[in-house]
Structure formats: structure tokens, C-alpha cells
Amino acid sequence: MSYAQKLDDVALLLDELEGLEPAVGSGAALEIALSQIEEDPGQPRRNFDKAALEELAASIRERGLLQPIGVTKKQESGKHRIVFGARRFRAASLAGLRTIKAMIQAGQPDDPYDQMVENIQRDDLSATEIAAFIEARLRAGEKQKDIARRLAKSKGFVAMHASIGQMPQVLRDKLSASPLRAVYELYQLWKRDAARVEEFCTQHESFTRPQAEAFIEAASAKPNQNDDAEPAEHIFRGEPPLPQPTKDETKHGAAGLPEGEFVPAAQRKSASEVIMRVHHEQRGGRLILGRVSKRGSHFGIVVFDDHGDEAQVLLAELALVEIRMREPL
Known part of the structure; x- marks a missing residue:
């Protein structure tokens, strides 16, 4: 093969390589023209502080862009779409840059969580x-x-x-x-x-x-509690409230007590107690079912295992890990 033919082959190969995308996820930052990059219309960030952008632009003019942005491969529009770094992209534009360091991201470019x-x-x-x-x-x-x-x-x-x-x-x-x-x-x-x-x-x-x-x-805070209200422990345990004492309607009733005295209610056996084990911010504890938090119905009282301290915690932040019964003694 002549030297001229080798040059022709090299030129043909360069023509074929021109315009090809660089390797995705190679880890090397590329210099991509700002005109070839577009912002993601579905990005979560909506507000960009103007003063902060100007400060970042000034820093880029002085020291350059220290961290590349992330972009997708070229979309149907012919442009790369920003995956992360919209603020840096805008600041680079304010700084007057024509190109920006960028890394092409592997994976699904349309994943909204990125x-x-x-x-x-x-x-x-x-x-x-x-x-x-x-x-x-x-x-x-x-x-x-x-x-x-x-x-x-x-x-x-x-x-x-x-x-x-x-x-x-x-x-x-x-x-x-x-x-x-x-x-x-x-x-x-x-x-x-x-x-x-x-x-x-x-x-x-x-x-x-x-x-x-x-x-x-x-x-x-409720300083005047309603004495007739049903105790919280019965609501949580699903048990009926204890019968209330009644006045003897006769001077000497069947109980042999004077008028105006109370007839004591019959003693009941203790019921089984529900134990609810929870986790909160890597701490284990027990949710107290017999008391209502003063901070409202969205809070619960938790006794933590490590120090035995109580805290009123948002129920949405608790992870329920176990429900069991403790039998009465």
C-alpha cells in the first residue's frame, strides 16, 4: 500500500469519527459549547438567586469552573440536556464563557429523581x-x-x-x-x-x-379536663370503661350503706397490655398507648430504650417494628 493510500485511509477514518459522541460515563470532562446545551424543563429547581449567580459568575471569571456539570447525550433537539449543574451553567453564561466543562451521564436521562x-x-x-x-x-x-x-x-x-x-x-x-x-x-x-x-x-x-x-x-394545654371523658387507655385497648359507682337510692340499700354513699364497683381482672415497639432516628423505644400527647393527635409519646427518656414525636416519623401482648401478672 502506497503512502498516499495510507493517508487517504486515515482521512476516511477521521471523517467517520467526526461527530461521534464521546464515551458515556468515561469519567473525563469535556468542553461543550454552551449553545449545544439546554436546561431540563422539568428540573425541580425553579428559583435562582440573582445575587448568588453574579457571585458565582465572578468566581468563574477569576478561577474558572472547578466542577463540571452533568449532561445527557444529545437529545432529539440535537442538544445535550442538563442533568445537574443548572446554576453553574447559568453562571458560566453570565461570566461570558463560550464552552463549559461537562460530563455525559450514563443511565436513563429522563429519570426525574437524578x-x-x-x-x-x-x-x-x-x-x-x-x-x-x-x-x-x-x-x-x-x-x-x-x-x-x-x-x-x-x-x-x-x-x-x-x-x-x-x-x-x-x-x-x-x-x-x-x-x-x-x-x-x-x-x-x-x-x-x-x-x-x-x-x-x-x-x-x-x-x-x-x-x-x-x-x-x-x-x-387543657387545664379544665372533663371528668366524664373516657380514659385514653380504654380507647387504645379497645376495652369498655369501668362501671361508675352509683348512689344508693334508698336509705339503706342492698349493700347496707347509708344514703349518699357510693357502692364500690366490682374488681376486674387486669387486661393484657398491647406493646408497640417503634424506631425513631435510629433509636428504639415503646409507644405509650395510655396517654395522649398535649401537642395534638399527630404526636405520640415514646419512651426510648437507651436512656429511658420520654419524647413527644410526630407519628409520621415513627417506624412501627413490633406489636405484641404483655399478659397480666
């Missing part, structure tokens, strides 16, 4: 943005437990965010400056006492979780 998990790990999303994603997955027919598993979060995390859409505006307005858990606990009280919670929100631009808990405990 960007969500990446943003949650970076703590880049607001509570309302996470809530919008979870609501979309619920509308798609997914279960809360499956969403929690795919996000690598607790069921309580998903339940709290899923409730944001049902919260009144006065509580949703507090999410930008107050912890979600505190707002969620106030929402449980709002269902029973809306006026009081709304007054609290009017008086506080923002609040911490201890502040919210103190208010909830004070608002839920």
Missing part, C-alpha cells in the same frame, strides 16, 4: 420546590414510601413536604425564613385552632422550632 437527589444533597432547594416535586410524583401514582426510598429520605420528610400544598398561605409564607418542621407542627395545630395559629404567625416574621413547640404546648 436532579432532585443531586440538589437535595447540595441543599440547593427550598421546601416549596421539594414539595412541588413530591406532589408531582404523587399525582403520577407513586406512594410516599417509594418516593422516600428513591430520595433516600425518611417517610416523615416526604409527609411533611407533601402537606405543604394543603397548608394555608399564612403558614406557607413562613417557609422561607422558618424551619419546615416547625411550620408543619403549627399546621397540625392550625387544623384545630386556625385563629390562634394565624395570630401567632402575624406576630412573628420568623420562628425557630423551640419557639413553635413552646407555643403549641401552651395552646394545647
Whole structure:
């Protein structure tokens, strides 16, 4: 084969390789033109702080982009779609870059959880943005437990965010400056006492979780208990209440007691007790069934095994691990 023929073969090979996609998942960052990249219209992040973008753009001008973004292979539009790094992409555009370091991601490019998990790990999303994603997955027919598993979060995390859409505006307005858990606990009280919670929100631009808990405990306190109310232990054990003593209608009844005295009720045998074992934040304990939490019906009282301390915990955050019976002595 002549030298000229070898050159022709090399040129033909280069023509065939031109335009081919680089190896997916090779680990090497590529320089891709910004004009060849598009943002994902379904990305969970909706709000980008303008000042923060300008600061990042200034840093990119000074030091360059330190971490590549992630993109898919070219879509039908002929462009790569961002999997993660939309904020860096926008800042690079502000910085005047024409290309950006990017890594082509393997796997399913349309998996809605890719960007969500990446943003949650970076703590880049607001509570309302996470809530919008979870609501979309619920509308798609997914279960809360499956969403929690795919996000690598607790069921309580998903339940709290899923409730944001049902919260009144006065509580949703507090999410930008107050912890979600505190707002969620106030929402449980709002269902029973809306006026009081709304007054609290009017008086506080923002609040911490201890502040919210103190208010909830004070608002839920019931100094005048109804003596005729059925004891909580009977409600949980499914047993009828003990018979109440009755007054003797005659001066000397069959019991031989003077008028106005009470006839003692017959002694009953102790019933078997239900034991409910639970886990909360890697701690084991027992859910107390005979007492009602002062913080509302969405809370339970747990006695933890390690130190024997009691805590009032959101039921949505508890994992039930065992139900058994303890027989009476």
C-alpha cells in the first residue's frame, strides 16, 4: 500500500469519527459549547438567586469552573440536556464563557429523581420546590414510601413536604425564613385552632422550632379536663370503661350503706397490655398507648430504650417494628 493510500485511509477514518459522541460515563470532562446545551424543563429547581449567580459568575471569571456539570447525550433537539449543574451553567453564561466543562451521564436521562437527589444533597432547594416535586410524583401514582426510598429520605420528610400544598398561605409564607418542621407542627395545630395559629404567625416574621413547640404546648394545654371523658387507655385497648359507682337510692340499700354513699364497683381482672415497639432516628423505644400527647393527635409519646427518656414525636416519623401482648401478672 502506497503512502498516499495510507493517508487517504486515515482521512476516511477521521471523517467517520467526526461527530461521534464521546464515551458515556468515561469519567473525563469535556468542553461543550454552551449553545449545544439546554436546561431540563422539568428540573425541580425553579428559583435562582440573582445575587448568588453574579457571585458565582465572578468566581468563574477569576478561577474558572472547578466542577463540571452533568449532561445527557444529545437529545432529539440535537442538544445535550442538563442533568445537574443548572446554576453553574447559568453562571458560566453570565461570566461570558463560550464552552463549559461537562460530563455525559450514563443511565436513563429522563429519570426525574437524578436532579432532585443531586440538589437535595447540595441543599440547593427550598421546601416549596421539594414539595412541588413530591406532589408531582404523587399525582403520577407513586406512594410516599417509594418516593422516600428513591430520595433516600425518611417517610416523615416526604409527609411533611407533601402537606405543604394543603397548608394555608399564612403558614406557607413562613417557609422561607422558618424551619419546615416547625411550620408543619403549627399546621397540625392550625387544623384545630386556625385563629390562634394565624395570630401567632402575624406576630412573628420568623420562628425557630423551640419557639413553635413552646407555643403549641401552651395552646394545647387543657387545664379544665372533663371528668366524664373516657380514659385514653380504654380507647387504645379497645376495652369498655369501668362501671361508675352509683348512689344508693334508698336509705339503706342492698349493700347496707347509708344514703349518699357510693357502692364500690366490682374488681376486674387486669387486661393484657398491647406493646408497640417503634424506631425513631435510629433509636428504639415503646409507644405509650395510655396517654395522649398535649401537642395534638399527630404526636405520640415514646419512651426510648437507651436512656429511658420520654419524647413527644410526630407519628409520621415513627417506624412501627413490633406489636405484641404483655399478659397480666
